[in-house]
Amino acid sequence: MNALGFGLVDASILAIAALGFTLQFGVTNYVNFAYGAFLTFGAYMALAANVEPFHLSIWPAMLIGGVCTAIFGLLLNQFFLAPFVARRRGLIFALIVTFTLSLMLGDIYIIIWGSDFKELDYSGTVAHEVGPFLWSNYDIAFMFITGVVLLAVHLLLTRTSLGRSMRAMGDDLNLARVCGIRTEAVVAATWGISAFLAGVAGVMLAIEQRTFTTTLGDNFLFLILGSVILGGIGRPAGAVIGAVVIGVAVQIGVLFIPSGLAPVLVFVALIGVMLLRPQGLMGATPRPPGQL
């Protein structure tokens, strides 16, 4: 039962991260392999706010981490990604660019911050027994934050014109343009939102793992990808469902199999999806793959 509880905490962090990933894919229609680097960026920004030199408490630091990553994502899109996609239209180019970017960012992080282990500064954790589950105060806080974030994103997508534009672009880019949606602006905003979510998730992950280095997001990216492929890429609801399934499955699975083999569970999910339902549980966005 504890495993289920821990699984839900993992799933919370995973849900935020997967949501950011899938929102960005839904609008831009190409995979951001550098998403793991965004998570790492958030953690390092929070480190600067929390430890050296600002010594803020962990919660404002988390927010700052998210905001800084959002700005980073916006700038990256404005000055690098959007121009590249405009100049070399083609899915392969976009994939190569984000893949290369992920590795280059990892190296840049090493150059700036070094490859030693860092630690965020937060006060002691207290264990609470909630029903059959055993959670720390931070675990509960994470799940609460995730709930708030999910609600906020849901309202964004359903109640705001930006959200409607994002959903429209996810369905058909050209039709959205014909309807007068300013697609470049929506893309820019989406990168900001996606990066914000990544930054927040990165800080949570850094707290949960105690210590972190420049590869924080990279190892987590595997779980994120599993969640979004399972749930249906481009589908926000799918990302959350996928995150819950993967998060819980991994925690429960390691009760039965050696912990080193945990990724096998994700593989099983991936292969199952590949063979049985390539579009994922919630189905894929209707945009054809080449339409950037």
Added chain:
Amino acid sequence: MNALEFLVVSLGTFAALNGILVLGLNLQFGSTGILNLSYFTTVAVGAYATGVAELPPAPHGGLVQYVGGFNWPFPMAVAFGVVIACCFTFVLGGLAFLRLREDYLGLTLFSVQAGVLLIVTDYSPFLDGPRGVQGLSGPFQDQLSPTGFEVMYLGLSLVFVVATYVVIRNLDIAPLGRLFRAIREDEVAAAAVGKNSWRVKTTAFLFGGATAGLGGALVATYTGGWDPGAWQTPETLILLSAIVVGGRGRPLGALLGSVLLIEGINEAGLFIPTLGDRPDLLPALQGVATALALFAFLWWRPQGLLAERPERLPKAAVVRTVQPTR
């Protein structure tokens, strides 16, 4: 052999071995357009398979653990490595190409690379985790002096890279090579004229995978071991950069890119002294340099230095337009 001669010889050997590796990915990505981000995982499969074939069985209850341990001689072990790499490639590619469209394919291959790396590193009973397989040897290693072994391996690598180049070049100019490029340019059109895209892609994937396995086997037996540090995610990127910079699709271009980029950037680091107290700085800078080279070429010259020659059709295949009669 003094230190400088040793350096030159080993640089040459690595250049040849990297050449083999880059030729395989060029076949998959350059010619056929499959962005195989898990290429280096296939290289690792070949390396590990060769390793466990060559080594004696792991001692029971010892600190070192791995599967296999057949104690085979060098040629058999290398052949085993290539075969296992082909099996892995077939299962991976066959499954993936069946149902996945372009972006899911890239995503899945990336996930496979990440996941396999995690499993092999963390689950020690399989391939000894972070330590990997050690104690491998090349042919006649116990009979040659270290100098002799280095020179012999240089010759061996050159033979292999030339042979690989000849095979792949012949594939390239054969109808099968045209099929690969047809799939790359327009899969739908190729299917419309009756070409089975699954078969073509799997064939290209297999040839590339065999080359990857061969390269992995040779590198592992040359360096004497293989561990997760040798096949991290950036390795595929280095090969990808070599292909884009050197000449996408053209085997000679891939080799050129490999020499310029891999030898140029990576080995140039040997001549730069360690910067202060940051030993991690130089590899990181090399990584950034490789990435920047890739971005620069993608932006200004995506076809690479040695561009692919345009297809020349035989005269009879050219349709003559009929002049309208009045």
